Amino acid sequence: MIEKFYERLFISPFLEDKIVSLKKELQIAFILKKYNIDISTILNRLFLLMSNAYIKEVLKEKKSIHKLKTLTFLCSFYIEYINYHLSSLEEEDVYALPKEIIELYLLQKEINLFSIYKGVPIAHKTKILGIDEKNGTIRVTANKYQIVAAKFHKEVFLLENDKEYSYRANITHCIPNEKELILSHIEKKQRNAPKRNYIRVQPKEDIEVKIKKDKEVITAKMYDLSLKGMCIISNKKLDLEIGDVISLEFFVYYNHTPQLIKAEGEIKSITKINEETYKYHMQFETEPHYELILEKYITQREKEIIKELNNYIQKEFIVLNDEDY
Numbered sequence: 001m002i003e004k005f006y007e008r009l010f011i012s013p014f015l016e017d018k019i020v021s022l023k024k025e026l027q028i029a030f031i032l033k034k035y036n037i038d039i040s041t042i043l044n045r046l047f048l049l050m051s052n053a054y055i056k057e058v059l060k061e062k063k064s065i066h067k068l069k070t071l072t073f074l075c076s077f078y079i080e081y082i083n084y085h086l087s088s089l090e091e092e093d094v095y096a097l098p099k100e101i102i103e104l105y106l107l108q109k110e111i112n113l114f115s116i117y118k119g120v121p122i123a124h125k126t127k128i129l130g131i132d133e134k135n136g137t138i139r140v141t142a143n144k145y146q147i148v149a150a151k152f153h154k155e156v157f158l159l160e161n162d163k164e165y166s167y168r169a170n171i172t173h174c175i176p177n178e179k180e181l182i183l184s185h186i187e188k189k190q191r192n193a194p195k196r197n198y199i200r201v202q203p204k205e206d207i208e209v210k211i212k213k214d215k216e217v218i219t220a221k222m223y224d225l226s227l228k229g230m231c232i233i234s235n236k237k238l239d240l241e242i243g244d245v246i247s248l249e250f251f252v253y254y255n256h257t258p259q260l261i262k263a264e265g266e267i268k269s270i271t272k273i274n275e276e277t278y279k280y281h282m283q284f285e286t287e288p289h290y291e292l293i294l295e296k297y298i299t300q301r302e303k304e305i306i307k308e309l310n311n312y313i314q315k316e317f318i319v320l321n322d323e324d325y
Helices: 003-008 022-034 039-060 065-091 100-107 146-150 288-322
Strands: 112-117 121-127 129-133 139-140 157-161 167-173 180-190 207-213 216-225 229-234 245-254 257-274 279-286
Touching: 003 022, 022 112, 065 146, 100 129, 121 139, 121 146, 139 229, 146 288, 157 180, 157 229, 157 288, 245 288
Parallel strands: none
Antiparallel strands: 112 121, 112 157, 129 139, 139 180, 157 167, 167 180, 207 216, 207 245, 216 229, 229 279, 245 257, 257 279
16 A cells, blocks of 8 residues: 555656546545554655655756756755754653543443534544554544534544543544544543533624623623523633623624624633633523523524534535545
């Protein structure tokens, strides 16, 4: 397989008949990845082999020295590229696999894979198919919804129903034809927060939320919404602290018509995403007629998100089936 990969990555000018479709190249790449073969290692070796062959050709045929200078420049760039990545690797933290994850793999015990797409939860019972302790990665099965969701959201959770902890992980690679995910940066987390009792959805359009704290009015963009809670996102730190009592005003669009919602709430937690981005999580209570509007909006939005996911699945997996991936 590796020999075929070598042949198909570079097309010899003397062998035009060896041109192959991208489909075949990707198919081999998927298979190599499945067997934990690092494609970047193959590419690095290929670059050196091709460079060496080109230098020999230039010297043998006494071609313009300009070509040799061009290649020398490329090699210098490549060396800088390698040095940059080596220094990055030295600085990067290595995430060891939690011992419980290794035990789950050895026992082949089922675990729940839990991901979120625009606020809608997607669950799937899975087993750990393989582990790579050196690189701190595991391979798990996923359903079609999660495969598509992985294109947009790179965070998933592994849950055991009878445990007081869960595992947060990053999706480093997705293998659609095998319905598998490669997960890394697996962290054990205590499940201190209560389970969500309500579906949470992300709005289709930008929704501005007015937050009243004492006499101050703060505006921010809504990130997601449930019947009793909300998350707002801001590109700066707001004058809000955990425990602050607030009043909320915002519009939701039900059947393309804006509907005003008013609520009273409290800041429950604050998440710092990076130096500039913050998320503020809050719970609220509202009057029955506002709650009815929220129920209708959330149901409508949930249906839209599921329809969107199904459309992505039809496109992605019909293409895969048609091309025998």
